Amino acid sequence: MARVFSGIQPSGELHIGNYLGAFQNWVKLQHQHDCLFSVVDLHAITQAYDVPSLSQRTLEMAIGLLASGLDPERCTLFVQSHVAEHTELNWFLNIVTPLGELERQTQFKDKAQRQESVPAGLLNYPVLQAADVLLYEATLVPVGEDQVQHLELMREIARRWNARFGDDAGFSFPEPQALLTTAKRVLGLNGQAKMSKSLGNTIGLLEPPDAIWEKLRPAATDPARVKRTDPGNPDICNIFTIHQGFSPPDVQQTVATNCRTAGWGCLDCKRVLSDNMIAVLTPIRERATALRAEPPKVTDILRAGAAKARAVAQRTMAQVRQRMGFLGGGVP
Numbered sequence: 001m002a003r004v005f006s007g008i009q010p011s012g013e014l015h016i017g018n019y020l021g022a023f024q025n026w027v028k029l030q031h032q033h034d035c036l037f038s039v040v041d042l043h044a045i046t047q048a049y050d051v052p053s054l055s056q057r058t059l060e061m062a063i064g065l066l067a068s069g070l071d072p073e074r075c076t077l078f079v080q081s082h083v084a085e086h087t088e089l090n091w092f093l094n095i096v097t098p099l100g101e102l103e104r105q106t107q108f109k110d111k112a113q114r115q116e117s118v119p120a121g122l123l124n125y126p127v128l129q130a131a132d133v134l135l136y137e138a139t140l141v142p143v144g145e146d147q148v149q150h151l152e153l154m155r156e157i158a159r160r161w162n163a164r165f166g167d168d169a170g171f172s173f174p175e176p177q178a179l180l181t182t183a184k185r186v187l188g189l190n191g192q193a194k195m196s197k198s199l200g201n202t203i204g205l206l207e208p209p210d211a212i213w214e215k216l217r218p219a220a221t222d223p224a225r226v227k228r229t230d231p232g233n234p235d236i237c238n239i240f241t242i243h244q245g246f247s248p249p250d251v252q253q254t255v256a257t258n259c260r261t262a263g264w265g266c267l268d269c270k271r272v273l274s275d276n277m278i279a280v281l282t283p284i285r286e287r288a289t290a291l292r293a294e295p296p297k298v299t300d301i302l303r304a305g306a307a308k309a310r311a312v313a314q315r316t317m318a319q320v321r322q323r324m325g326f327l328g329g330g331v332p
């Protein structure tokens, strides 16, 4: 069974964008592979962040993941900072990572130009990502198209470490492969930007049914549908993208046909979507409410997950330290 690693930042945003972009896919993957999923709080501090809310956001993200269907019996769910080996391997991989490659990363360039003073942690972000995956010798990494460049760098880092310290007959890192997700990127309800709490264009994962409909009703659709009789194009409509995440395939087909032939108005289409969203999200909201009432249950799951992850990480680090020549294999 292939090993998968994936992480999500504790952004404090539990909305349908991250449900469709990550959670839903992770829930499927846990039945197919040996999966490690992490709330990557160490990544979340590479830019200015709100210190007092970090721990609560981390807990909330874990609750969202568990409520969405991650099963601790089927996957390992843990908080990145609870396994110290992530930062240790990050340091070791820094010494084989070319600076020029880091500076060429599109995400770094985008984020750096918005800052007056660029922290080194932002530059080294992809090295920590490489450590996250290589620490567990994971061979598959679910990525969206915007992350393919980081994965390529991860593979390059693995190759460089292997060339200098690895040993085919003993230990070397496998080069991880991309597991391209089929999830489409959901735009915000205004149809103009990524779904984001700060832009006020989200539907929360845990919203009650009335709020789902109230938010969906005025949401942007194909602008060509000015009148009820104007045909539309579902392929450019964000509402259809959301249907693809929540409605069964036969309903998606009906939506596409009724959109192209103007058989439905957009409100009819949204009503069907609202009903399907409510059917999927109601049990998630109920599970989240139960988990929020019992934070120790969640922290116990995360502690057990960290212990499982740490056992694998420690085996890897014993090999890495020994091959890098530290006195006593890096153990006092």
Ligand code: SF4
Pocket: 221, 222, 225, 232, 233, 234, 237, 238, 239, 240, 255, 258, 259, 260, 264, 265, 266, 269, 270
């Ligand atoms: S009918 Fe549905 S898919 Fe077509 S434009 Fe309206 S909301 Fe979008």
